[in-house]
Amino acid sequence: xxxxxxxxxxxxHFDKLWGGLxxxxxxxxxxxxxxxxxxxxxxxWYVSAxxxxxxxxxxxxxxxxxxxxxxxxxxxFYGLPTVIDVAYxxxxxxxLTLSIYSGAYLVEVxxxxxxxxxxxxxxxxxxxxLTPWQRLLHVRLPTMLRITLPALSNTFxxxxxxxxxxxxxxVPELTFGAQxxxxxxxxxxxxxxxxxxxxxxxGYTLLFGLxxxxxxxxxxx
Amino acid sequence: MLSQILYAIPFLAQGFAITLWVSLLVxxxxxxxxxxxxxGLVYGPAPLxxxxxxxxxxxxxxxxxVLMFFVYYGLPAIGLHLQSFSAAVLALTLFKTAQVVEYxxxxxxxxxxxxxxxxxxxxxxxxxxxxxxxFPQAFRRFLPPWINGVTDAVKxxxxxxxxxxxxxxxxxxxxxxxTYEAMPLYILGAxxxxxxxxxxxxxxxxxxxxxxxxxx
Numbered sequence: 303x304x305x306x307x308x309x310x311x312x313x314x315h316f317d318k319l320w321g322g323l324x325x326x327x328x329x330x331x332x333x334x335x336x337x338x339x340x341x342x343x344x345x346x347w348y349v350s351a352x353x354x355x356x357x358x359x360x361x362x363x364x365x366x367x368x369x370x371x372x373x374x375x376x377x378x379f380y381g382l383p384t385v386i387d388v389a390y391x392x393x394x395x396x397x398l399t400l401s402i403y404s405g406a407y408l409v410e411v412x413x414x415x416x417x418x419x420x421x422x423x424x425x426x427x428x429x430x431x432l433t434p435w436q437r438l439l440h441v442r443l444p445t446m447l448r449i450t451l452p453a454l455s456n457t458f459x460x461x462x463x464x465x466x467x468x469x470x471x472x473v474p475e476l477t478f479g480a481q482x483x484x485x486x487x488x489x490x491x492x493x494x495x496x497x498x499x500x501x502x503x504x505g506y507t508l509l510f511g512l513x514x515x516x517x518x519x520x521x522x523x
Numbered sequence: 524m525l526s527q528i529l530y531a532i533p534f535l536a537q538g539f540a541i542t543l544w545v546s547l548l549v550x551x552x553x554x555x556x557x558x559x560x561x562x563g564l565v566y567g568p569a570p571l572x573x574x575x576x577x578x579x580x581x582x583x584x585x586x587x588x589v590l591m592f593f594v595y596y597g598l599p600a601i602g603l604h605l606q607s608f609s610a611a612v613l614a615l616t617l618f619k620t621a622q623v624v625e626y627x628x629x630x631x632x633x634x635x636x637x638x639x640x641x642x643x644x645x646x647x648x649x650x651x652x653x654x655x656x657x658f659p660q661a662f663r664r665f666l667p668p669w670i671n672g673v674t675d676a677v678k679x680x681x682x683x684x685x686x687x688x689x690x691x692x693x694x695x696x697x698x699x700x701x702t703y704e705a706m707p708l709y710i711l712g713a714x715x716x717x718x719x720x721x722x723x724x725x726x727x728x729x730x731x732x733x734x735x736x737x738x739x
Contacts, residue, residue: 305601368674368720369713370681373692377709380699385706466586470685477588484592490600494593501585 311487312496322479323500330462333400341408349416366406371467375399379471396468404461415450448519455512459505531698538694545680549615557623565631582621590614595686611683622672630665663734670727674720
C-alpha cells in the first residue's frame with residue numbers, strides 16, 4: 303500500500319501550527335520566568351535555612367520531580383477548582399502548573415550552583431567589607447549563574463518541550479494544532495513531519511542561542 | 524467518598540500493574556537497543572555514527588507526546604498496523620533508547636584512551652576489549668544516570684493513557700469520571716507515582732555512593 307505525501311492541506315491550516323508554536327513559546331517563557339523566581343528564592347533560602355525550612359523545600363522538590371507532569375496538569379486544571387474557589391482558563395492553569403514544575407527543577411539547579419561557589423570568594427567579599435546582601439547580589443549569584451548556565455539551558459529546552467502536555471487540556475499550542483490537523487485532514491505523516499521539524503528548529507535555535515550566552519559568560523578558570 | 528475510593532482500589536491496582544509493565548518493557552528494550560546503538564556511535568564506521576547521531580538528536584529534540592502520536596497515528600497510514608499498546612511502548616522505547624545512547628557515550632568516553640590501547644597491545648580482540656576492559660569500568664559511570672532515567676520512564680508511561688491504554692493515569696481518570704472525586708484521586712495517584720519514583724531515586728543515590736570510590 304503506497305502512501306503519497308501531500309502537504310497542501312498542511313499549508314492551508316499552517317496557522318494552527320504557527321500560532322501553536324508561538325503559544326508554546328509564550329507558555330514556556332512565562333512559566334520559566336516564574337519558575338526562575340521560585341527556584342532562585344527557594345535555593346538561596348535553602349542554603350541558609352534551618353532544618354525545618356530545608357525539609358519543606360526538599361519535600362516540594364522531590365514531590366514535583368517524582369510525579370508525571372500530565373498528572374499535575376490534570377490535578378491543577380480539573381482537581382483544584384473542586385476544592386478551592388478558583389476559576390481559570392486552561393492556558394492560565396497550565397502556566398501555573400509548569401511554573402510550579404519548573405520551579406522544582408530549577409531549585410535543584412541553583413542550589414547545586416550556589417554550593418559550588420568557592421568559599422574564598424565569599425570570604426574575599428567579606429574582607430572588602432560587603433554586607434551580606436551585597437555579597438549575595440554581587441558575588442554569590444553572578445558566580446552561581448556562570449556555573450549553572452549549561453544545566454540551565456538544558457532545563458529550559460526540556461521545559462519548552464514539556465509545553466506539548468498542555469494539549470491534554472486543549473490549550474491550542476503546537477501539539478494541539480498538530481492533532482487538530484491530524485483528525486481533520488488525515489494528512490497524518492505530513493503534519494507530524496512538519497511539527498517535528500518545527501520543534502527541532504525551535505529547540506536547537508534556542509539551544510544555540512543559550513550556548514552563545516554560555517560562551518560569553520563562561521566561568522573564568 | 525472514602526468508600527467510593529476503596530471500591531476503586533482493585534481497578535486502580537490493575538492500572539498500576541499496566542504502568543509497571545509498560546515501564547519495565549521500555550526500560551529493558553531501550554537498554555538493549557541503546558547499548559547496541561551507543562557502541563555503534565562510539566566505535567562504528569562514519570555512516571553508522573552519523574545515523575545514530577541524527578537519530579538521537581532528533582528523538583531527544585521533540586516532545587515524547589509528538590513522537591507517540593507520530594508512531595500511533597502515522598505508522599498505520601504507511602501500512603504498519605500496531606495495537607495501541609505496542610505503539611505506545613515503541614514510542615517510549617525510541618525516546619529512552621536515545622537517552623541510553625547518550626549515557627553510554629558519556630560513560631565509555633570517560634575511560635582513558637590508554638586502557639583501550641593497553642588492551643590492544645596485549646592482543647585482545649575488539650569484543651574482548653569491550654567485555655573485559657571498557658565495559659566493566661564504564662559500567663560504574665553508566666549506572667547512576669541510567670537508574671535516574673528509570674524514573675523518567677515511569678513518569679513518561681503516564682502518557683500512554685492518551686492512547687486509551689488503561690494504565691494508572693487512565694484508571695484514575697476513569698474513576699473520577701464515575702465518582703466526581705477529582706482531587707482525592709489525583710492526590711492518591713500522585714502519591715503512588717511518587718512512592719515508586721522516590722524509591723528508585725533513593726536506590727540510584729545509594730548506588731552513586733557505592734561507586735563513589737572511583738572518583739579520581
